[in-house]
Amino acid sequence: MATNRLCIEFEKTGLRSIIGPNGAGKTTFINIITGRIPASSGKVHFQGAEITNKPTHELVKLGICRTFQITSIFNNLTVFENVRIAKQANSGGSLRIFSTKKSLKKVACDTWVILERLGLKDLAGLPAKNMSYGDQRILEVAIALAGDPEILFLDEPTAGMSPAETKHISDLIKGLSKEISIVLVEHDMDMVMRISDKITVLHYGSIIAEGAPEEIRTNQLVREAYLGKDT
Amino acid sequence: MKKLLVVTISMFSMFFAVLMVVAQPAAAVEPVKIGVLVPLTGIVAQGGLEMKYGIEMAAEEKGKVLGRPIELLVEDTQIKPPIAVTKAEKLVYKDGCIALIGVFSSGVGLAIAANIDKLNVPFLTTHVMTTEFYNLHPLVFRSGQLANDQTAVGNVKGILSQPELKNRTYYVIVHDYAWGHDGGERFIALAKQNGIKIYNESYDKAPTSTKDWSSYISKIKASGADGVYMVLITNVIPVFAKQAADFGLQAKGVKFVSGAAPGPVELEAGGEACYGIFSASDWSWDVNNPISDKWEKAFFAKYKTIPSDAAVHSYVGAMNLFNAIDKAGSTDPKAIAAALKGISFEGPYGTVRISAKDNCMRNDAVWTETVAAPENPFGAKVSMKVLKTFKAAELGPPE
Amino acid sequence: MSGIATAVDITLNSLVLGGVFLIVAVGLNIIYGLSRVMNLAHGSLYAIGAYTGYTIVSLGVNFFVALLLAPIIVGIIGLIIERIVIAPMRKRSMIYTLILTYGLMFFLDGLIKYVWGNEPRFVAIPAFMRETISIFGTHYPVFRLTTLVTTAAVMIGLMLFLNKTRIGMILKAASTIPEMVSCLGFNMNYIHIGAFILGCALAGVAGIVAGPLTTIDPLMGHEMLISSFVVIVIGGLGSLRGAVFAALLIGLVQTLAEFFITDLAMVIVYMMMAVILAFMPRGLFGEGKFE
C-alpha cells in the first residue's frame, strides 16, 4: 500500500512542501492526484467538485499542473515551441487547421512573458535537447506554468541543479506561491525549511507530522523517521 | 568523417546504376522487338523459366522476321497483376516492342488485357487457361495450354474411357481464385451430365498460399471419396500429392485427376508420391512423332532440363506469332492481329490453329497418367504416359 | 470414416500446426522480452532453418542429427546478425529497429532465393517415418506424430533451461526487470546476445520441424511471421503459458477454418488480436505490456 488513509488539504495560495524518506509515497501521492495513476480508493476534490480518476488533460484544464522527477519535455522542439504548445493547449486554438501558428498572437505574447519571467528568453530558438540539465528543469516549470495552474505540483525541481540555479528556482517558486498554491516534493532540507509556508511529513504512506517549518525541525517523530530509532 | 565516406559511396552506387541503364548498345539493323512477360520469381518461377526457354528456341529457329533479327525483351511479372501491367507498359512504350507474348496466370493475363487498348499491341498468351479469353479483345489471343473448358471435356472423356476411374466418387478441391473456380465448376457440371459421381458439388477452395494440406486431406479421408479432382497451380500438384501420400491416400487406392497439366520438373521433386495422376494436356515428352522427338532433343541439348508442356506451348505460340508478323508484312498491330486469326503451325503436338472466330487455339490433346519413367535421355524419374489422344474437334468449343 | 476418426485427425493436425506456431512465437517472445527488439526477420530465420535442414539431410546426414545441427547453424547466423545489425540499434527508438529488421527480412529472403532458388523443396524423411499408423480408424502419418514429440521435447527443454539452469534464470529475470539484473553485475550485452541466439535457434528448430510438413519455399516465412505475431499478442508478452494456449488456439482455428471452409475464420482471429491489443494490453496471461 503506497498511500493509505491519507488526507491533505491545500490552501488557495502558499507553498506547501511534502517531505519524507525515500519510498514514503510522496511521488505516488501526487501521481494519484494528477491522474497519472488511477486511485484504488478515496476521493480527490478540487474547488468543491470531485475529480477522482478524471483523465489527465481535463485535470490540467481545471488548473492542476505538474512537473516530473525525470525531466519530461519536448526534446526536438525549440524552447519557445515547448512553452507555446502548452499555452495553446490551455487557451484554445488547437483545432484551427488552416491558420498559422503566428496567427495565435495572444498565445505567442503570453509565451514570451513566461520565458521572460523564467530567464529563458535568449534560449528561445534552441532545441530543448541541447539545453543544460538545469535549464531543462526550469523549462519544465515554464511548461507547467503555461497551463495557468491554480495548483502546481513540483516533483524535486532542484534535483541535479547547481546551487546558483537552486537559489534562482527557489526564489521564483516563493514568488509564485503568492499568486497560486504550490506543492513541492523535495529532499533539499534547508531550501524546504527556508521557503515553505507549511510542511507535511510522509512516512510509509501516512502523515506523521504537519505544520510550520520550525515545528517540523524540532519534531521527534520526524527525526526518528529520517535517522531511524536510536535503540 | 565516417558519415561523409558512407554518403559518397551511396552517391557513387546510384550514379553507377543509372549509367548502366542509360548506356543501351546501338544495334546495326533495327531488330523487331518482342516483349516476353513471364514469372521469374515467386512460386511458379519454374514454369516461367520453361516458357522463356520455349520462346527463345522459337526465335532462334525462326531467325528473322520481316527480314530483321528478332530481339526478345524479357520481364518478370512476379505473377502480380499491377507489376505485370507496369512491365507491359515499359516493354511497349520504353523499349518499343511491337507484340507481347507469354504470361502464366489468368489474373495477370486479364489485367494486361484490360490495358490492351492503351498498349495497342497484339498480345498472345501461351499459359492462360481462363475461358474469359474467348473473344475477349481483337488484339488478345491464346495459343497455349488447353482452356478450362477444353481440359474439363478432356478429363471427363478420359475418366469415362478408363474402367477403373469411371465409377468413383470424386472430391473436388481448387485453388481459390478465378481460374480455380472456373476449372472446378466446369468439371462438376460436365461430370454430372455424364453420370460421374461428385462428393462435394460446392467444391473446396484453398488459398494459393496454402502450404500445409493436412486439414484438406483429412476432409477427403473423412468423405470416403475414392477419387480426387484437383485444380491446383502446377508446382503445388507434387506438394499436394506428397502430403496425400503421407496420409496414405494413394495406399488406400485413391486416384487423382488434375485440372492442370503437371510440370515434369515439378513432378521429379515429388518422387513416387506423384505416380497415378491422370490429366488431359496438350503434350508430354512421351508423345512420339518425328517433330516432337526432334524438338525434345534440341530442347534438352540446349537447356539440360526435362522438356515440359509450358516450354512447348510457348515455342508453338511464338512460332505462330512470328509467322503472323511475316504474313502481315508490317508491325502494325491491326495487320498482325488479322494475320493471327486462323494461322496454324505444325508443332510437336500436331497442328495448332488459332480460331478466327474467338482468337483462341484449337489443337489435339493427350490423356496421360504419371508413371515411373522408362529409360529416357533426360534422366527423368517420373513421366506422363500417353493413354489416349483427342482430336481438336472433340474438345471444342464449336466454331 | 467415422466421426471419431475425423475428430482425431483434426485435433492432431491442429496440435502439430499449433506446436510449430508455439516454437516460433516463443523465440520471438524471448527476443522481444529481453532486448525489446521486435524482429520482423524472424520468419526468414524460420525459413532458413527449414532450408538448412533440407540441405543437411540431402547431404546424407540422418534427419535427427540435422534436427540438432540446423538450430545451431541458425543460432550462429543469429549471432552474426546481432553483432553487425542489431547491437548498434540498442539505443535507437523502437520504430527504427522495426524498420531495420524489416530491411533484414528483405535481405534474408533475397539471400534464400539466391542460394536455394525458387522451386519448392522436400526433405527426405527417414523411411520408418513415412508409414502411417491407424488411430481410431484414421491413417495418421508417423512423421507428424514425431513432430508433436519433437515440439514437446523442445518446449520441455526450454522450460528446464529457463527454470533450472543458471543462465536460464538470469534470462528470465532480465525479461522482467532488466535494470535490476544489470545492477547485480551481469553484462547486459551478453544477455542480449544470448537472447537473440536462443530466439533464432528456436526459429531454426521450428523451420526444420515444419519443413517436411509443409513445402519449403522462400515465402514460407511471411505467413509464419504474421501468425506468430497473432500468437504473442493473444498469449501475452513474456508468458509461456499464454503462448502455449494462444498457439494451440490459433492452430485449431486455422485447421477448423480449412476443414469447414469458413472463409472468414482468419478474420475472426485478427479481430480477436485487435480487441486484445486495444483493450487488454497484457493479452490473456502476459505480464509485460507492448510499449
Place this chain on the structure above:
Amino acid sequence: MSGSPSMPDSHTSLSPLKLIGLVVLFIALALLPFVWGNRFYISLITEIMIYGLLAMSLDVLLGYTGLLSFMHNAYLGIGAYVVGLFLIHVSPTSLWLACLVGVVFTGLVALPVGWIQVRTGGLAFALLTLAFGMMFYTIVWKWYGLTGGDDGLMGVPSPDIQLFGWSVGNTGNPAHMYLLTLFVVAIALILTRRIISSPFGAVLEAIRENEERAAFVGINVRRYKLFGWMLACVLAGTAGALYILCKGYIGPVTMSAFAGAGVLMMVLLGGLGTLWGPIVGAGIFIYIQDYISTMTEHWEIFLGIVVIFLVLFMPTGFVGLGNFFKRLRKD
C-alpha cells in the same frame, strides 16, 4: 514588452524566394509530358506520384504524430475498391462522384478503426494496424462475389471524364492522367503542409515528441491522434481513387502486408518528417523495384542492404541528406 520578435520556429516558413522556386518547379512538372512524350515514363511518374501521396499520408502519421502503421496501403485499397465498385455498379460516367464516395467511404471505415487504434501507442499501435490491415486483406480476398477475389476487380469501366476538355482515365492519353494526378497531389501537399504547420499540426508534433507530457499540458491525446489518423487515411483514400484511375485495376496484392511495408520503406528512403521527402522516397523505391529487378531478380537483397544502410547510417533518408550537406557547409 518589446513586441514579439519573429517566432523561432523549427519549420522554415515559405520565404518568397522559395515560393517562386516551387511555382517554377510545378510548371516544369506540368509541361514535362508534352516535352518528353515517352508514355512509359509519364505513367511511371504518375505511379510514383500516387505512391508518393500514399507515402506522404503515412508520413503524417509516422513523421509528425510518431505513429507507425504497417499496412497503411489498406486504406488506399479501400478507396480504390469503392471507386471501382461505384463505377461498375452505380454509374460508369460520374467519375467525380465515384472519387468522392471512395474517399468519404474510406474515412467512414477509418473512423471506428481509428477510435480503437488511438487507445494504443508505439508497438501495440503498429501491431494493431497489422491486425486491421490483414482483416481488410482477408475480407477483400475472400469476398469473391464482390471484389473478384485474388484476381482483383475486373471490368472497371474507365470513363473518359472531360477535365477541361481532356479525357482522363486509364485508357485515355496518359498525359491527361498525369496532369490530374499532379494537380491532386500538389493540392494535397499544399493542404497537408498548411495543416502540419498550423496549431493543430503543432499538437501532433508535441504528441510525437512526448505523449505523456502532451497529456500533461492539457492535450486530449486520443482525440488529436484520431484527427491525425483520419487525415492520413483520407489522403490514402484519395491516392486509392487515383490508383484505380491510373491502373484500371485493384487487387488484394496491392493491399498486402508485403506492399504495406513497401510504403513504409518509401517514407524512410525519402526522409521522416519532411512532407515531400516521401515522394522522393517513392521514386527511389519504385526505381529500385522496377529497374533493378530487370537487371537481376535478386533485387530484394539490394533493397534489404539499402534499408539497413539507411537506418544505421542515415536515418533522415535522402531528403534528410540535404540538411546533412547544409550542416556540413556550416561547420
